[in-house]
Amino acid sequence: MERWKGRVALVTGASVGIGAAIARALVQHGMKVVGCARSVDKIEKLAAECESAGYTGTLVPYKCDVTSEEEILSMFSAIKTLHQGVDVCINNAGLAHPEPLLSGRTEFWRNMIDVNVIAMSICTREAYQSMKERNIDDGHIININSMSGHRVAPGSATHFYSATKFAVTALTEGLRQELREAKTHIRATSVSPGLVETEFAFRLYNNDPEKAAATYENLKCLKAEDLASAVVYILSAPLHVQIGDIQMRPTEQWT
Numbered sequence: 001m002e003r004w005k006g007r008v009a010l011v012t013g014a015s016v017g018i019g020a021a022i023a024r025a026l027v028q029h030g031m032k033v034v035g036c037a038r039s040v041d042k043i044e045k046l047a048a049e050c051e052s053a054g055y056t057g058t059l060v061p062y063k064c065d066v067t068s069e070e071e072i073l074s075m076f077s078a079i080k081t082l083h084q085g086v087d088v089c090i091n092n093a094g095l096a097h098p099e100p101l102l103s104g105r106t107e108f109w110r111n112m113i114d115v116n117v118i119a120m121s122i123c124t125r126e127a128y129q130s131m132k133e134r135n136i137d138d139g140h141i142i143n144i145n146s147m148s149g150h151r152v153a154p155g156s157a158t159h160f161y162s163a164t165k166f167a168v169t170a171l172t173e174g175l176r177q178e179l180r181e182a183k184t185h186i187r188a189t190s191v192s193p194g195l196v197e198t199e200f201a202f203r204l205y206n207n208d209p210e211k212a213a214a215t216y217e218n219l220k221c222l223k224a225e226d227l228a229s230a231v232v233y234i235l236s237a238p239l240h241v242q243i244g245d246i247q248m249r250p251t252e253q254w255t
Contacts, residue, residue, distance in 0.1 A: 001236050003138075005030035005056065008083045010075075012066055012123060013093030015042040017198035018144060021224035022090055022231050024050060027057035029232065031088070034079055036064040066093050066119035067111070076126040085134050089127035090231065091120040092144040096204045098157035109160050116164035117171070124175060128186065137185045138239055142231060143172050145192040147247060153255045157204070165192075169245070176244065187242050189234050194249030197221040219252035 009026050013019040014035030020042070023035045027050045035043045043061035050059050060083075064075045079086055094116045097108035124141055131139040148158060149165030172190040179186050201215040230246050237243055 001029040001232060004088070004235060006032065007087040008032045008034065008079065008085065009088035009090060010034045010036070010079065010086045010123070010127065011090040011092055012036050012064075012119070014046075014061075015039060017200065018193075018196060018224045018227045019090075019092040020046055021228040022092060023059055024055075025225075025228035025232055026088075027059045028053075028055045030056040032058050032060065032083060034060045034062050034075075034083070034086075036062040036066070036075060037093075038063070038065045066123070067114045069122055072119065072122050072126065076130060080130065085130035085136070086127045087131065087136055087139050088235065089123055089139075089141045090144065091123050091142065093119060094144065094146075096158060096161035096200070098204055099160055100156035101159050102156070104160060112161055112164050116161075117167045120168065121171060124171075128179075131186055132182075132184075139186040140235060141175065141186070141188050142234060143168050143188075143190045144227070145169060145172065145190040145245070147192050147194045147249060147255075149190075149192055150247065151255065172245070176242070185239060189243050190245040191227060191230050191234070192245055192247045193222055193227055194253045194255075195219070195221045196224060196227065198224055219250055221250050222248065 009031045011019050011023045011033055014023045015037035023033050026033045037043060040061040040063045047059035047061055062075055064071045066072055099105055099108045127141055145168045146165040148162040149169040152162050172188055175188040179188060197216045201212040205212040234243050
């Protein structure tokens with residue numbers, strides 16, 4: 001990670017869970033991390049914790065709703081002005097609504113597509129353009145995917161969500177191919193976790209906290225820090241090594 005010290009990483013959805021853990025890990029390794037979310041209170045608190053811990057990097061909170069292309073473009077413009085540009089982009093922002101295929105509400109399907117697919121694609125495009133205009137040839141774009149992007153689990157609540165994550169799998173491979181066509185050494189990687197103990201289930205089943213809690217009670221789940229370790233491993237790989245996808249489940253997880 002030595003070569004990343006002082007360089008700029010953008011982490012979307014950085015206020016809680018996996019995004020917060022990744023932001024902390026990158027700051028710990030000396031990076032300048034722009035952490036964005038719709039609310040920055042928790043990111044500001046995390047930034048203070050990183051500073052108190054004496055980490056060599058910095059965490060810069062940035063308020064951005066990734067469902068708005070205007071806000072995303074404004075964020076990249078601000079990063080260019082204040083920090084020259086993005087060297088690493090961690091597309092972590094994502095969400096799920098329990099909307100089945102046979103009875104789901106269109107507005108919630110659209111929201112999942114807007115965040116999980118469109119916002120990720122806009123951030124990817126802008127991050128690449130930021131690297132290209134500064135002749136950055138060793139940048140990295142990492143998409144936080146899901147095992148739901150590789151298999152459809154039983155349970156109607158996550159079928160549409162799974163479709164958005166299958167899109168992430170396809171988009172990451174498409175990105176890898178386009179980067180090769182562009183003759184750049186910028187790399188693209190997907191990280192696909194199984195069950196991670198975060199706020200995800202409580203947001204998915206926001207009207208049924210008991211069901212959400214039960215999601216994490218039957219097995220020893222992955223922790224957000226496990227995902228952060230995977231991201232550090234990816235960024236630490238030699239420049240000639242392209243890690244396409246890391247699939248990781250709790251040892252006890254069945255599907």
